[in-house]
Amino acid sequence: MISILKNNQNLTTFNFYTSFLKEVAIYIKENQNIDFKLVEHGDDLVFESNYRIDPITIPLLLSLIEQLSKFYKKPIELSLYNNNATKDVLKFLQKSDFFNIAGDNTNPYFPYGRDILHYDEAYLGNFTKKDPRPEHRVRCYSLNDNNLSEKLKVFGNEDERRDFLISEYTYTVREHFQELLFDNENTSLKADFYIEILSELITNGVLHSKSNTFALMFVNKFSTKFSISDNGIGFEESIKSKDENFIYNPLELKIKLDSLKILNVNDKILSNLNFIMETLFFSSLKNRRGLFDLMTSVVLNSNGYFRLHTNNSQIIISNRMRNELFELSALRDKLFEYHKNIIINSIDDDRYNKEMVLIKNEILDYFVKLYKNICDKYNNDFKYSSIRFYNVRFKGVHIEVEIPTV
Template identity: 70%
Template sequence: MVSILKNNENFTPYVFYTSFLKEVAKSSKDGFVVFKLVEFGDLNVFDSNYRIEPITIPLLLSLSEQLSKYYNEPIDLLLYKNNATKEVLNFLFKSDFFYVGGNNKNPIYPFGRNILKFDNSFFGDFEKKDPRPEHKVRCYSLNDYNLKNKIEIFSNEDERRDFLISEYVYIVREHFQELLFDNINTSNKADYYVELLSELITNGVLHSKSNTFALMFVNKFLTKFSISDNGIGFEESLKSKTENFLYKPFELKYAIDQFRFLDVNSNILNNLHIIIETLYFSALKDRRGLFDLMISVVLGSNGYFRLHSDNSQVIISNRMNRELNDLNILRNKLFDFHRNILINKITDNRYNDEMISIKNSILSAFLGLYANLCNRYNNDFRYSSLRFYNVKFKGVHIEVEIPNA
């Protein structure tokens, strides 16, 4: 049995990755995993305090889905309702955590994904004060809105992607636009962030072959956003890419594989290299995506961007401004070519040489960024931008923090 919330410990993404996943892995070796919402249950009620960071909810749902697929049935979640738990239970209920994770079929509420099993009698008689309606966990899937059938009429993946993005733009705007307007750093670029989030959600549901969970939370200090899936991951997705004049699959990864900067398990190191390759691929694309989100969050807002896959995590902050500025300039030059080709419907190769030159400069800049990330890790791994974990957490997990300057 694994306790999710520990007494006097805020359940944050850091706690999730560093300790909670270890406990889940250990418990799964002993048999079927059972979650206990709080450490002491109905004991030590007046000496206990339980808290959860909202953006950890997508991670928790993503992990629950992964486990439920493995065991082929929902994961038991033991609930408690007392003076120590009523506040966090109230928050989770009103954030739709239980509706999304459970087996709800009522169309008034979010459709249940049947990945958690719990006693519904613990709900009710909550505090009258409700959280903001935008502060709810969202779940996106091709099974919603009849999307799976709708994309079947398109003959190739690009057409399917374009259709899904056009659908998710409206959905994302409805879910998150009000929160984007509440932060100075995002209000002036609300449409841009809607575009980026629509792209990322499309990537999740189209490639991960699983549910994609997301939550945005705003307070007076910052905006936090988390998006998580437990699908096929970056490496399998990259394997499906076809070579073109700009991108050869895994060309950056093969280059950094030759470096011996880090004394890290080869399988875990491979995860890191795949993350770097994915950011590189995103920087070459003809549409805004993961790389552009990172740049906007860090350079545009002085925020934090965290990207986790399997056993590795990269944390990008303003400590890398010089490298990011160089990459941003190159990215914008390349994107201008992409946009010009699209707008003017250019079908010949007149810009290929110039675009290849920029692409080579981007590749070189990523090699420099990787070397600097490794050097900082070797100098002081505790405060570096790289994190490695013994427990593999399948899928793709993105977290951003944007200060409200």
């Protein structure tokens, strides 16, 4: 069996991508089945062991377990242990609804179980009285919930379905995360903005990825973190499904990036990175706030970190890219003002097309500059680079954000 939590090692998102995924992949190649145990030493070495998990790793773990359960066509077995070494992490996972969501729960007073994990519920009890914060819960969003699939059938096109879902999720996201957003001055002053963005991202997850979307927000005295993870079609298939219009030509940026040949990286893996950039570029042109706006707000306004992962590639955006991000953000705001003017005044002609295309071209150029800067830094010192490449492919889209407290 594979241990999810190793002794004296915090399962962070970094450890999840760099070591845990690799261990799982090797095990699958060498075995016909896969089982997990929650902790490395089980009931042994109780007083010498310490187990921890970074809360924002939980959506990634659920995404992986869901992928494995689909591959093996059954829930994945998980062995639990309730002892002095495991009580704290076991209680946090239970109170965060990890077990309710991963298991086969049908009790309407708890989140509906996705039946992707099998475990013995007898181990979930006899905990300390101190409870973790009730808002620190992992959430699962799906078209199978609240009869959403049927409700969407009455709408004639994609835009109407999207608008309906965003309106549904705006209310839900506010209920789930607003109190946590108010606990950090960097997020409380823009709570409506983050609720709008999260509603958009969750809608993207369930509508386009066609999968469950897992999300968790966690606040401590240092920062607000949140993680969104899905097992869907990923950026490549999503971008290829986009229609051309006057302002966006699908793959326009990616074709430019592919031709640069800056990095000596496997073409398939490099393509994943370039699809990440293409997706951020596409987001910067939209008439709704989304992934690009989340990235620039977190980094420029809060001096935070934004991580985006798909398949074998990950990009980490931070204050080191401030110059390019500042220019991109200013151009995005100019373009968004045109979008707002068109929507508010119900303009249905092309009077702004020329100006908007000019701004789009400037955005395109700055994305190329940003990409070159990131790649040059990778070539100089890949260990501290903003991009990471992995041998193990992790399907779907995985977003992580960290916003420092003021």
